[in-house]
Amino acid sequence: xxxxxxxxxxxxxxxxxxxxxxxxxxxxxxxxxxxxxxxxxxxxxxxxxxxxxxxxxxxxxxxxxxxxxxxxxxxxxxxxxxxxxxxxxxxxxxxxxxxxxxxxxxxxxxxxxxxxxxxxxxxxxxxxxxxxxxxxxxxxxxxxxxxxxxxxxxxxxxxxxxxxxxxxxxxxxxxxxxxxxxxxxxxxxxxxxxxxxxxxxxxxxxxxxxxxxxxxxxxxxxxxxxxxxxxxxxxxxxxxxxxxxxxxxxxxxxxxxxxxxxxxxxxxxxxxxxxxxxxxxxxxxxxxxxxxxxxxxxxxxxxxxxxxxxxxxxxxxxxxxxxxxxxxxxxxxxxxxxxxxxxxxxxxxxxxxxxxxxxxxxxxxxxxxxxxxxxxxxxxxxxxxxxxxxxxxxxxxxxxxx
Amino acid sequence: xxxxxxxxxxxxxxxxxxxxxxxxxxxxxxxxxxxxxxxxxxxxxxxxxxxxxxxxxxxxxxxxxxxxxxxxxxxxxxxxxxxxxxxxxxxxxxxxxxxxxxxxxxxxxxxxxxxxxxxxxxxxxxxxxxxxxxxxxxxxxxxxxxxxxxxxxxxxxxxxxxxxxxxxxxxxxxxxxxxxxxxxxxxxxxxxxxxxxxxxxxxxxxxxxxxxxxxxxxxxxxxxxxxxxxxxxxxxxxxxxxxxxxxxxxxxxxxxxxxxxxxxxxxxxxxxxxxxxxxxxxxxxxxxxxxxxxxxxxxxxxxxxxxxxxxxxxxxxxxxxxxxxxxxxxxxxxxxxxxxxxxxxxxxxxxxxxxxxxxxxxxxxxxxxxxxxxxxxxxxxxxxxxxxxxxxxxxxxxxxxxxxxxxxxxxxxxxxxxxxxxxxx
Ligand code: SF4
Ligand code: SF4
Numbered sequence: 001x002x003x004x005x006x007x008x009x010x011x012x013x014x015x016x017x018x019x020x021x022x023x024x025x026x027x028x029x030x031x032x033x034x035x036x037x038x039x040x041x042x043x044x045x046x047x048x049x050x051x052x053x054x055x056x057x058x059x060x061x062x063x064x065x066x067x068x069x070x071x072x073x074x075x076x077x078x079x080x081x082x083x084x085x086x087x088x089x090x091x092x093x094x095x096x097x098x099x100x101x102x103x104x105x106x107x108x109x110x111x112x113x114x115x116x117x118x119x120x121x122x123x124x125x126x127x128x129x130x131x132x133x134x135x136x137x138x139x140x141x142x143x144x145x146x147x148x149x150x151x152x153x154x155x156x157x158x159x160x161x162x163x164x165x166x167x168x169x170x171x172x173x174x175x176x177x178x179x180x181x182x183x184x185x186x187x188x189x190x191x192x193x194x195x196x197x198x199x200x201x202x203x204x205x206x207x208x209x210x211x212x213x214x215x216x217x218x219x220x221x222x223x224x225x226x227x228x229x230x231x232x233x234x235x236x237x238x239x240x241x242x243x244x245x246x247x248x249x250x251x252x253x254x255x256x257x258x259x260x261x262x263x264x265x266x267x268x269x270x271x272x273x274x275x276x277x278x279x280x281x282x283x284x285x286x287x288x289x290x291x292x293x294x295x296x297x298x299x300x301x302x303x304x305x306x307x308x309x310x311x312x313x314x315x316x317x318x319x320x321x322x323x324x325x326x327x328x329x330x331x332x333x334x335x336x337x338x339x340x341x342x343x344x345x346x347x348x349x350x351x352x353x354x355x356x357x358x359x360x361x362x363x364x365x366x367x368x369x370x371x372x373x374x375x376x377x378x379x380x381x382x383x384x385x386x387x388x389x390x391x392x393x394x395x396x397x398x399x400x401x402x
Numbered sequence: 403x404x405x406x407x408x409x410x411x412x413x414x415x416x417x418x419x420x421x422x423x424x425x426x427x428x429x430x431x432x433x434x435x436x437x438x439x440x441x442x443x444x445x446x447x448x449x450x451x452x453x454x455x456x457x458x459x460x461x462x463x464x465x466x467x468x469x470x471x472x473x474x475x476x477x478x479x480x481x482x483x484x485x486x487x488x489x490x491x492x493x494x495x496x497x498x499x500x501x502x503x504x505x506x507x508x509x510x511x512x513x514x515x516x517x518x519x520x521x522x523x524x525x526x527x528x529x530x531x532x533x534x535x536x537x538x539x540x541x542x543x544x545x546x547x548x549x550x551x552x553x554x555x556x557x558x559x560x561x562x563x564x565x566x567x568x569x570x571x572x573x574x575x576x577x578x579x580x581x582x583x584x585x586x587x588x589x590x591x592x593x594x595x596x597x598x599x600x601x602x603x604x605x606x607x608x609x610x611x612x613x614x615x616x617x618x619x620x621x622x623x624x625x626x627x628x629x630x631x632x633x634x635x636x637x638x639x640x641x642x643x644x645x646x647x648x649x650x651x652x653x654x655x656x657x658x659x660x661x662x663x664x665x666x667x668x669x670x671x672x673x674x675x676x677x678x679x680x681x682x683x684x685x686x687x688x689x690x691x692x693x694x695x696x697x698x699x700x701x702x703x704x705x706x707x708x709x710x711x712x713x714x715x716x717x718x719x720x721x722x723x724x725x726x727x728x729x730x731x732x733x734x735x736x737x738x739x740x741x742x743x744x745x746x747x748x749x750x751x752x753x754x755x756x757x758x759x760x761x762x763x764x765x766x767x768x769x770x771x772x773x774x775x776x777x778x779x780x781x782x783x784x785x786x787x788x789x790x791x792x793x794x795x796x797x798x799x800x801x802x803x804x805x806x807x808x809x810x811x812x813x814x815x816x817x818x819x820x821x822x823x824x825x826x827x
Contacts, residue, residue, distance in 0.1 A: 356533075
């Protein structure tokens with residue numbers, strides 16, 4: 001039986017499977033643009049703080065260690081109508097910041113204490129200033145990630161940046177960071193990444209067991225709930241998909257890249273799968289999978305451990321300067337490791353970081369004999385016909401050549 | 403420049419200076435001088451000069467290509483090569499020029515780089531630009547200096563220390579290696595003294611717009627005035643002489659009560675005084691400028707003339723704090739300031755230079771400038787109580803310069819200014 005959402009639902013007398021229950025719950029969490037779960041968590045205990053963070057990566061461990069919940073803000077997608085946001089952005093700027101400002105100004109972030117804007121591009125950077133000017137939250141902090149990868153230079157600077165975030169939280173809840181607590185938080189997020197990676201590994205071998213949309217919901221839910229709860233969900237999902245469920249279909253395996261910030265609408269992900277592709281890896285929720293492997297949680301300087309992990313074990317990304325460790329080579333390795341048949345470069349319109357990488361990526365794929373297609377989207381795109389045809393033709397051509 | 407416009411001595415000096423640089427670049431094979439590609443905002447020209455190397459600024463090549471109507475073909479070449487229509491056109495223009503043989507604005511081939519010096523002050527796209535260049539010039543060493551953003555509206559001691567360490571650890575050793583010369587702090591000291599003198603003059607020059615009528619246009623002519631410091635002449639005796647000369651010519655205009663010089667001669671009557679935010683359009687620069695001077699509009703301050711350095715707030719290169727002051731210079735550039743700082747600076751200029759209106763030229767290419775401009779504009783409108791205007795164009799992509807759209811919008815803006823004047827009379 002094909003275990004996609006529709007079929008799981010449509011069986012007469014069908015008792016909702018555990019997996020369906022879990023993915024439904026995750027979908028609800030992932031797309032609750034009022035962040036009720038996070039707000040409820042905060043209300044349960046005094047001194048808890050909510051810190052919203054923008055894509056891509058942020059060391060969530062440090063927030064967790066001081067009684068905070070880091071909440072990933074991935075924009076309004078196609079679920080938030082833009083009324084005010086367009087008055088803040090010219091037409092040639094990507095879509096995500098207008099959704100975020102719309103949400104900010106229409107009360108979605110009530111009870112959030114502060115916001116963190118990771119250094120990824122000038123749009124997110126300037127959005128931090130817009131939050132500052134509009135007095136949204138108690139703090140709006142742009143966190144500058146080092147592009148120098150020496151421990152005593154970029155590493156030290158990064159520790160200062162993390163400390164600066166921590167001092168802002170301390171001003172609010174007076175909670176002191178301790179080595180023990182941070183090591184504990186690091187351990188929890190290590191676990192979280194291990195579990196997510198296991199899901200991707202199973203999906204690589206048996207992609208029919210969990211659709212790309214379900215995977216997306218499951219991983220995205222982790223951005224808005226406590227890591228302990230997310231780890232429990234992931235364990236349960238893993239239990240289900242370790243079973244021999246579903247039947248393979250004649251689809252090609254693809255990796256999607258370029259979609260690390262502004263998110264494609266779920267219907268677009270669905271369209272890609274329906275057009276004949278299994279998505280075996282992607283960068284949709286790249287921040288949750290940023291550090292490759294575990295961060296050392298046994299040291300007496302856990303901030304340094306986080307910093308070392310960032311410098312040495314970050315995944316490749318359009319926001320990280322890649323001289324000396326070219327991302328195009330790392331992408332090829334990922335495609336090979338995932339045994340994918342091709343790659344889809346899906347980038348948000350007007351996204352300089354993603355789009356400026358494409359020619360280099362394309363050329364590297366040409367060299368390696370890997371087939372690919374490029375297209376652009378925006379988070380509230382409503383028409384998928386052209387993309388469906390393009391992906392369909394791509395999948396057919398690969399099958400034909402195979 | 404039409405025949406009837408008398409060439410001032412400063413113009414001749416500037417032309418000579420720039421001509422000599424291109425001549426030197428053309429002769430590197432004979433002279434053995436090393437070439438460093440780098441960017442204008444946060445440029446380390448004094449350091450490059452202290453190693454006797456020559457700078458090439460890809461953005462300057464791009465803007466010159468725009469002015470000489472060559473950018474269109476270069477951009478299309480880069481798009482053919484795989485770049486999206488959506489991305490910064492400076493990058494595409496430069497890459498296109500390279501793909502077409504790297505023939506520079508003077509018609510001569512620009513020499514290949516010996517060093518790629520990436521100081522990406524205030525813009526992430528620079529980083530992507532150099533990743534692309536690094537692939538086009540395989541094997542050329544790359545030195546990177548990451549300039550922290552003034553996210554909290556300040557430059558902290560830690561930020562400076564981070565930059566100094568990068569200079570010591572990466573930039574200077576690579577320059578030593580490429581140039582074959584040891585770092586010479588004494589030489590750099592002398593150069594920085596000149597820089598500080600030049601920066602004093604720059605501030606005085608742009609401050610003359612306090613006069614009514616303003617003797618200069620701080621945007622359209624301003625981009626020429628900042629040319630020498632933005633293309634590597636900061637810290638040189640030639641540039642000091644140029645700025646002294648320019649300043650004395652401007653003072654003479656003030657004494658005579660003259661308005662700015664335009665490509666069609668002196669501007670007769672100053673009707674509107676404006677502060678402008680955002681870079682200009684280069685592909686139709688003359689037409690664009692004409693839309694303003696025909697209406698008697700003079701730009702009394704512009705943020706764009708500060709992308710290569712902000713000196714009005716007191717910053718000067720300091721010969722006694724060599725690497726620290728180079729770092730602080732980089733961090734101080736306009737697009738490395740956070741949005742509240744940008745608003746403060748613009749508000750002060752509106753006040754100091756008695757501007758009647760504030761105008762944004764929003765550039766499609768440039769997220770660094772453009773993201774947030776609408777909020778900046780509305781904030782200034784509320785705070786300063788002056789009319790604001792908004793136009794859109796691009797730096798070097800002629801497809802995004804619509805003369806009629808811009809004209810219409812400017813006409814409404816000028817009407818608004820006129821009405822305001824009538825009310826205030
Ligand atoms: S979609 Fe791209 S350009 Fe837009 S905010 Fe994200 S990274 Fe920046
Ligand atoms: S985005 Fe703006 S500052 Fe950056 S390279 Fe392009 S034009 Fe220059």
